[in-house]
Amino acid sequence: MHDIMFHKKIKKTLSTIEEVLNNNNKNIDFDYLLLDNMLEITFSNNKKIILTSQIFLKQLWIATSNQGYHLLYKKRTWICIRSKKTIKKILKKEFFIQTNYLFKLNLLNNI
Template sequence: MFIKKKTFHMLVDKTISKIEKYLDEYNGKLDLDYENNGKITKINFESKNEIIITRQEFLKQIWVATKSQGYYFKYKNNKWICRKKKHELFEFIKKYLFKKTQEKYFK
């Protein structure tokens, strides 16, 4: 599926906005913070873990880096899907956040 440059950026912006709204729901409840400079979004945990989300315009992908691994998401059927693991991006972020905060708050 070919995505035009303008459409790609619109889709990424919409996805990042959805992730930020999800994070805002937990504002003050969890020790994490995020910042977005337009091309890179960083989610930082008090435990020094972080998630880095970048848009790869040339490849029309979103890349997600965690402390232990990198994931590449391509837009298919109205979703960002991981090439290897077949995770959907937003669900992947939610599960990763739960895993990291569960370790801290539910021991």
């Protein structure tokens, strides 16, 4: 994937996650900051999920209090290079751990 395409995918992914957060914020207390190629989500328990792009590796990294994930873009989504889980499954699990709420993540299908 060329750098320009990678940047477009990252931008679309992070803005889609921002939309997911806005659509799910009715009963949950969290804040987020979207800045360039980084999205930082802070939950009411002060735990964070941070998504950052790694341009030279063409990866999206997700850092949580539990573990880190390195994802590559394949088959119209981001897939973890170790677990082979999609970004949707990873974020669904990690958001639930922090909030005990099942986020609706359908917007993450076919990013």
